[in-house]
Amino acid sequence: MxxxxxxxxxxxxxxxxxxxxxxxxxxxxxxxxxxxxxxxxxxxxxxxxxxxxxxxxxxxxxxxxxxLRPFIQQYVLESDTGGAPISRMFRSIVYQRAKNSRETIPFGTQLNTYDDGYEWIGHSLSARDIDEMNHDPRVTIGGKDCKQPYLASILNISAMSFGSLSKNAILALNKGAKKGNFFHNTGEGGLTPYHEENGGDIVWQIGTGYFGCRTKDGKFDADLFKEKACLPQVKMIEIKLSQGAKPGHGGILPAYKNTPEIAKIRGVEPGTQVDSPPRHSAFSTPLEMIDYIQKLRDLSGGKPIGIKLALGRKSEFIAMCKAMVETGITPDFITVDGGEGGTGAAPLEYTNSIGFPLREALAFVDDCLIGFDLRKQVKIIASGKIISAFQLVKNLSLGADICNSARGMMLALGCVQSLSCNTNKCPTGVATQDPKLAKGLDVTDKSERVYRFHKKTLHALMDMLSSTGHVSTTELNRTHIFRRVDQASIARYDEIFPLVKTGTLLGDDIPERFKLHVKEANSDSFMPCSLLAEIEEETKSVS
Structure with a gap:
């Protein structure tokens, strides 16, 4: 040829x-x-x-x-229920709410309600008038050791760093958060002037790189932390143990996104790829982690301190719970991130195959906190592909107190799911450090869209609850959501994720599904006891 x-x-x-x-x-x-x-x-x-x-x-x-394939796929071939990771149906509802457009659909659902896995919530004959509902539901975050509890919205902006997102995207998100009175998580890239400029509430995330509070050799700097943590705009601090995009892997900032400005903020060399360590250097055991939580609480003047994790080994989380019980010290909140990936760029295997999906992880964390009688002190935040009001309802029913959304907020900014976040060529100026592309994102216009998406999604949430006969999100539980498990059976969430009794993991009558994990868990190490025993035997044989 x-x-x-x-x-x-x-x-x-x-x-x-x-x-x-x-x-x-x-x-x-x-x-x-x-x-x-x-x-x-x-x-x-x-x-x-x-x-x-x-x-x-x-x-x-x-x-x-x-x-041309992604564009042909999205604009020519894709159906309303097609498209990944966010289907056109859900992208459209974000755009419609953000733009204050018509958000109703004609002629019934396009979902096949007889597919395995289809989920719904039952309505009630005791339905309430929407006008009776609180359209701005909130939850107080802060346990017994917290001196500055925070009244959080049910829906907030999940962790996305300046570096992953453009300057204009950060400005627009925070301005929208300020107007809607909900919080904006900084992501592990740290607190920047763009987070502070518009005065929106901030959750400062501290990752393994300790950006914004690090020494020259990359360790935690208590003085730098205290200086920023005591700022009035910083409402809570979140210690990132792992994230859904790449559980067990540190964050990645590609060299082409590491501009001199970002490098200065993070305390790293510009133009180099920044790989955060896979684990923290400030602590190495569950008990040390609890001490670190208390240290940050003291340094911040008693603000809520939480942890963020994607669930991996169940025994590791139980080890944290044991450390909480032993010390009497708890985080004020725990953010549970789904292992199905998020806004962060990640290797394919990490996005697809590492970490528990959000629903299973959320139920397990809630069960453990109840089982160790810690739930009253700790609030749970769900994070992972939360776009619509029903997705809020599902997570709140499983055990979350509030929810964070990253991709939903990106779509509100104008993201078109071009899947180019890791190329620095985002056509909408959201996930890029190219100043020419970022300039196309108008801060004033997009901040209004973020505000409207939040407001109208919460309105849809309360509208749903009025139809189900609930007054508050706190009334939701696992009995309210149904799933078609297969063509022969339908189960409620409490049948799929059985509830545990308060304090049941403290005694001898431990439910069978928890026994092995509780036995493996040790507050002195994140490693399971069985593995520690093997290492000890090997050490003895060598010596």
Whole structure:
């Protein structure tokens, strides 16, 4: 095929050359013919791509089609229920609410209600008038040791760093949060002037890189932390143990996003890839983690201190609970991130196959806190692909007190799910550090969209609760959500995720599904006891 293509282009070149002698305008076509012939020769002599070598020039259409594929898929082929990771149906509802457009749909659901896994909530004959409902539901976060409890909205902005997002995106999110009176999580990139500029409530996330409060060698700096944590705008502090995008892997900031400004804020070298460590250097055991929580609480003047994790080994979380029971010290909140991935760029295997999905993780964390009689002191925040009011309802029913949304807020900013977050070429200026692209994101307009998305989603939530006969989100529990498990059975959440009794994990009558994990858990180590025993035996045999 290679010879035929080169032969055809050579023949075309000769033909154009001959015609040019008799009809001079044909010389312009000769330029095109020469260019095509040169490209074909280059394709033939290169050794990097087999397709180009075997099919010179024609093989280039493959890359052109691959480049256009996401756009053709989304704008031509995709159905309302299609599209991943967020379907067009849910992207559309965010756009409609953010733009204050019509948000009703005609002619019934497009979902197949007889598919396995279909979920719903039952309505009530004791339904309430929507006007009777509180349209701004809130939850107080702060346990017995907290001196500055925070009254949080049910829906907030999840962790997304300046670096992952553009300056204008951070400004718009925080301005929207200020107007709607909900919090904005900084992400592990730390507190920046763009988080502070518009005065929205801040949850400062402290990751393993300790950005914004780190020494020159990357360790935790207590003085720098205290200076920023005591700012009035910082309402809570969140210690990031792991995240759903890449559980067990530190955060990644690509070199092309690490601008001199970001490097200065984070205390790193500009133009280099920044890989946060996979674990904290400030503590290495559950008991040390609890001490660190108390240390941050004292340094911040008694503000709520929490942890964020994607659930991995169940025994590790139980080990944390044992440490809480032993010391009498608890975090004020725990953010549970789904292992199904999020806004952060991550290797495929981490996004697809590491960490518990949100629903299972959320139920387990709630059960453990109840089982160790810690639930009254600790609030739970759910984070992971939360877009619609029903997704809020499901997580609140499973045990969450409030929810965070990252991708929902990005869509409200104008994200079109181009799946280019990790390329620095985000066409909407949301997830890029290219100033030309970021300039296209108008802070004033997009902040209004963030505000409206939050407001109208909460209105939809309370509208749903009025139909189910509930007065408050605190009345939701696992008995309210139904799932079609298969074609022969339907189960409620409390049947799929059985409840535990308060304090049941403190005694000897431990439910069977918890026994192994409780036995493995040790407050002196995140490692399971069985593994510690093996290491000890190996050490003895060597010595």
């Amino acid at each position: 290679r010879n035929q293509i080169l032969g055809a282009l050579t023949a075309l070149f000769i033909f154009n050359l001959l015609v040019g002698f008799y009809w001079h305008p044909a010389w312009w076509f000769l330029l095109l013919t020469v260019m095509l012939l040169v490209l074909a020769i280059v394709d033939t002599v290169q050794n990097k791509h087999s397709i180009l070598k075997n099919f010179p020039l024609i093989g280039r259409t493959r890359w052109t089609v691959e480049t």
